[in-house]
Amino acid sequence: MSFLTAFVRSLPSIWDGIQITVLATLLGALLALVLSFVLGLAARSRHLLVRGLARAVVEFFRGTSLYVQLFWLFFALPILGFKLVPLACAVLAFGLNYGAYGSEVVRGALAAVPRAQWEATVALNMTPWQRMRKVILPQAWPQMIPPFNNLLIQLLKSTPLLSLITVSDITFQMDQLRSATGDTKAAYLVLLVIYFVLAYALTLCMNGLEALGKARLGQGRA
Amino acid sequence: MWDWHTAREGLPLILHGFGITLLATALGSLVAIVLGLVIAVLGRAPTRWVRLPLRAVVEFVRSTPVMIQLFAVWVLAPGLDPLTIGIVVLGLHYAMYTSEVYRAGIDAVPRGQWEAAVALSLPPIRTWWGVVLPQAVRKVIPALGNYVISMFKETPFLSVITVNEMVHEANQFGSDNFAYMEAFTIAAAIFLIASYPTSMLMRKLEKRLAH
Numbered sequence: 001m002s003f004l005t006a007f008v009r010s011l012p013s014i015w016d017g018i019q020i021t022v023l024a025t026l027l028g029a030l031l032a033l034v035l036s037f038v039l040g041l042a043a044r045s046r047h048l049l050v051r052g053l054a055r056a057v058v059e060f061f062r063g064t065s066l067y068v069q070l071f072w073l074f075f076a077l078p079i080l081g082f083k084l085v086p087l088a089c090a091v092l093a094f095g096l097n098y099g100a101y102g103s104e105v106v107r108g109a110l111a112a113v114p115r116a117q118w119e120a121t122v123a124l125n126m127t128p129w130q131r132m133r134k135v136i137l138p139q140a141w142p143q144m145i146p147p148f149n150n151l152l153i154q155l156l157k158s159t160p161l162l163s164l165i166t167v168s169d170i171t172f173q174m175d176q177l178r179s180a181t182g183d184t185k186a187a188y189l190v191l192l193v194i195y196f197v198l199a200y201a202l203t204l205c206m207n208g209l210e211a212l213g214k215a216r217l218g219q220g221r222a
Numbered sequence: 223m224w225d226w227h228t229a230r231e232g233l234p235l236i237l238h239g240f241g242i243t244l245l246a247t248a249l250g251s252l253v254a255i256v257l258g259l260v261i262a263v264l265g266r267a268p269t270r271w272v273r274l275p276l277r278a279v280v281e282f283v284r285s286t287p288v289m290i291q292l293f294a295v296w297v298l299a300p301g302l303d304p305l306t307i308g309i310v311v312l313g314l315h316y317a318m319y320t321s322e323v324y325r326a327g328i329d330a331v332p333r334g335q336w337e338a339a340v341a342l343s344l345p346p347i348r349t350w351w352g353v354v355l356p357q358a359v360r361k362v363i364p365a366l367g368n369y370v371i372s373m374f375k376e377t378p379f380l381s382v383i384t385v386n387e388m389v390h391e392a393n394q395f396g397s398d399n400f401a402y403m404e405a406f407t408i409a410a411a412i413f414l415i416a417s418y419p420t421s422m423l424m425r426k427l428e429k430r431l432a433h
Contacts, residue, residue: 063414063421067378067389068406075393075402079223157287164382171290188294192286199285 003183007190010177017173018194024090024169025156025198031095032102032155033148039099040106054103061100066158069093074165086165098155105147109140142213149206153199170194229404232395236408239391240416246309246387247374253313254373255366258320259359263350265325284318289379291315296383308380316373323365327358364428371417371424388412 007014042054061069070093074086084092113136121131162169171191178187261280267273283291292311296304331354339349381390389409396405 059418060414063417064410065375065378065389065413067376068392068410068413071389071393071402072406072410075396076406079403153285157285160287160289171287184294184297188290188297191290192282192294195286195290196282203285 003181003186006177006181007186010173010180013168013176014170014173017168017170018198020087020167021156021159021162021170022198024087024094024159024162024167025152025202027091028094028098028155029152031091032098032151035095035099036102036106036148039103040110043103043107044110058100058103061096066093066097067161069097070161070165086167087162089165090159090162090167094155094158098151101151102148105144105151106140108147109143110136112143113139138213138216142210142217142219145206145210145213149203152202152206156195156199156202224403224407225401228399228401229408232392232399232401232405233408235391235395236388236405236412239386239388240412242305242385243374243377243387246305246312246377246380246385247370249309250312250316250373250377251370253310254316254320254369257313257317259324259355261317261321262324262328265321266328280318280321283315288312288315288376289382292379292383304380304383304385308377308383308385312373312376312380316369319369320366323362323369324358326365327362328354330361331357361431364424364431367424367427368421371421374417374420375413 039054039058042050043058045051045054070090073084073089073093077084077089117135117139118131121135126134159169160171163172163175174187174191174194178184181187261276264272264276267276288311291314292308295307295311296302299307335353335357336349339353344353377387378389380387381393384390386394389406392405392409396402
């Protein structure tokens, strides 16, 4: 059977694989985004304990390789009596690891908002929530997007790990096709191209978000 | 749940794997640091016949997973030693990142330096080697160091092509003795102990070189 016919025949399962990969990427990114803000804000806390705790969590998850974290959640956690479905392990590992990296992005972007803006919010008697919501975040947000995009692409590139913990992601599906046809070159080339297209699509979305955020500030093309 | 005896038994094996991990990181970084510089300099070639294809390759390799690149080269180049494949592919992948770092460093060299080199009619080799690169590279050393640390933490990918680096050994020990808890916790601890001080060092270096 030629590669092309086999490829067309297995399109439905390839599509399933793409959906799983995208799902894991988006859920992982969502968790990472939430953790980035929680840890990034905690790192600026007035209380030494909160700051120290945030620092420790960030350094721990940055320092101990995503690969090991994922395998720990998949192989070692069940020994403690918590068994997660494989996809949940992956989402958790992606979220924790990239959330730790993302918190540095949040911290940096908040620190880059001019001091006068912070002082003005205090002078106007805004509540801490109002300060963040109305003044600081709108200015910090567009600055966060390019580094967030880099992390998002890295997260996407980590998703072949799914296939190592029994999830039928796109890497698994293309590997099936490879062994069915024996055409290694074509199978891996297609797989790489699929990943390239996914990465490109994510970058376009993030560029759109950045333009939107900047337009809100009256910077750049509206 | 946690057995110290098992942990002590597994430690030598995992540490042996750590040696391979360090070797792969060192040689992989060497590839990335040298090749990245070559790509960055070629990226300023006067003809677009060099620039554009190079740009395309960098973008493609950068946005596709290193694990699949490793797999592909491993399957397509039978007979080659897996560790060698791992070092070359990992180095190549990271060269795409380091080339961007160098590019930023080269762009930050003031125009006057280039003009002075022209005014002194220095040959291109001396302009690059004697004037531009010493200024460009100095500033980007911490950024390069951070990529070395990232690469270090991605070496476990080499286990998919049967390289017996640390996580491969940990996995092996874990499954042989059903001691995943000990095996992966030790591996995580070693990663943390090795990478945390290094990233602190980079942060210090960054501050010092900033002035």
